Amino acid sequence: MDTPRRVRLQATSDRSSVSPLELFFDLVFVFALTGVTGLIADDTSARSLIRGLLAMAVVWWCWIGYAWLGNVIRADEGFARVSLFFAMGAMFVVAVTIPEAFDDLPGGLPGPVVFAVGYFFVRLMHVVTFWLASAGDPQLRGQILRFVPSMATGTVLLLVASQLSGAAQTAMWVAALVGDYLGTLVGGEGWRLNSPSHFAERHGLIVIIALGESIVSIGVGVTHLPVSWPIIVGAMLGLAVSGLLWWAYFDTTTLAAERALAAATGERQIRLARGGYSFLHLPIVVGVVLLSVGLKKVLNYAGDDSHHSLTDPLHGLPLVALLAGPAVYLLGLAAFKAYVTGTMGAVNLLRISTAVVLLALIPVAGRLPALAALGLLAAVLLTLVSYETIRYAAHREQIRHGESPA
Structure with a gap:
């Protein structure tokens, strides 16, 4: 892949493995999963389940973008490394704001707006880095241009949702996700997959991370309780x-x-x-x-x-x-x-x-x-x-x- 020297992007080879920086990025995803679990568990109602699943879908789509990006260029080289750290910061803001993604808590910044803005910056860094990576590849650059409208639409609709409440807010979230997911589905097959093994490994590791979060939930449920035989039996099960x-x-x-x-x-x-x-x-x-x-x-x-x-x-x-x-x-x-x-x-x-x-x-x-x-x-x-x-x-x-x- 020929890219301007100043950005120093290095193509992912067909035998590449997941880099330590990608694993570091995934740690933020762990925290986001914990936030989604808490959003559902803290108010065990159908409304909290729907909200949790919507937040999960947004967080997942943020992560997916960087799984594809890391398969085209090495995440730990040159500008891509800096880009991933900026995206990680924005992703962490999204994760921290999950409890307020729908209902703003008293005081502080407006939670739903912060969530939407954080989501925008995660996606923006993804598109900008992909655009640099597509230098000299007209087909990939055209694919990115077809992708941008669905990303922009999703972000705008989440910002609109931050000003709403109740059923109208939920409907706007659904519209944002439908637009984003369908836009990717019908946007064509002009993407690149440099390393199938890297792509499969990255998704396998995220499954491990999710399963690890389930183990964390076992401990979180009893952190304030004395150890007993029922707790040990439950933990082992x-x-x-x-x-x-x-x-x-x-x-x-x-x-x-x-x-x-x-x-x-x-x-x-x-x-x-x-x-x-x-x-x-x-x-x-x-x-x-x-x-x-x-x-x-x-x-x-x-x-x-x-x-x-x-x-x-x-x-x-x-x-x-x-x-x-x-x-x-x-x-x-x-x-x-x-x-x-x-x-x-x-x-x-x-x-x-x-x-x-x-x-x-x-x-x-x-x-x-x-x-x-x-x-x-x-x-x-x-x-x-x-x-x-x-x-x-x-x-x-x-x-x-x-x-x-x-």
Whole structure:
């Protein structure tokens, strides 16, 4: 890639790995996920769930832009490094403002306006850096020009939403996201993907980060409580659930998808990257966020004997989130693998069936003690992962090691 010497942009090679600076940038995303989880968990109502999902969609689209950018130019070289640090600062402002993204708290700056302005600067740095990276590449520069209107529209609508409240505000948020997402979807396939392995690795790491946030939620739920056996049992069950979801993604799915992405070429490769990773990883991460809401409440029930008994069941949004979160994760995972590899497969059908079972078990779990409901979730996921590992051992061996077992 030839770029002006003064900006010193270095192209990402086909064998590049995720840089430490990109991982540093992702730490801000962790904090944003924590903010989204808190926004949902602090007011367990349908309104808070909708707002949390909208904020999650905005934060995700900010992150996605830099995943694509880092696949075209190295994030830790020259102007790109400076740009990423500026974007990180703006992203941190967005994350800090998530609790006030819809309702401004008394005193200080207007939260919804600060959120929208922070979002604008995150996207602005992305477009400016991509514009510099496209020097000498008319097709990529044309793609960026087609992308700018949807980005600008989303930002303007969020600023308008900051002046509204209630249903009108929510509708404006939805319009901003629809415009931004659809604009990217119909804007063409003129983007660049220099390294499929880097792209797959970056998204895999963000799944790990999201799962890590679910583990953080376990601890956050009991930080003010003395350690007890119910807390230890709940923490181990929560860790097991996160670990089983990790297994479902990383054991074979990510390997098969990465190979299919690397095998594709031209516009088809761009479509697979955009659809499978940019779009279909969103429900995967949303599923983990919902799980985090449920885990936080379960551990609070298990340890806070002054307000809850060990026999108390979960109810309302925390109950739904505890089981629906992993269900959404499995559905997103199945859709991702089917889209990128081009085949549904028996494993995907099994995961879809497990997701349906989890949703059907919500009324049952609502009659169980909170810890027992978490244990039920862990048992279902353990059954799924164990069956997959044993029943499809030969297929798993072939994907992981490139040869069938002797």
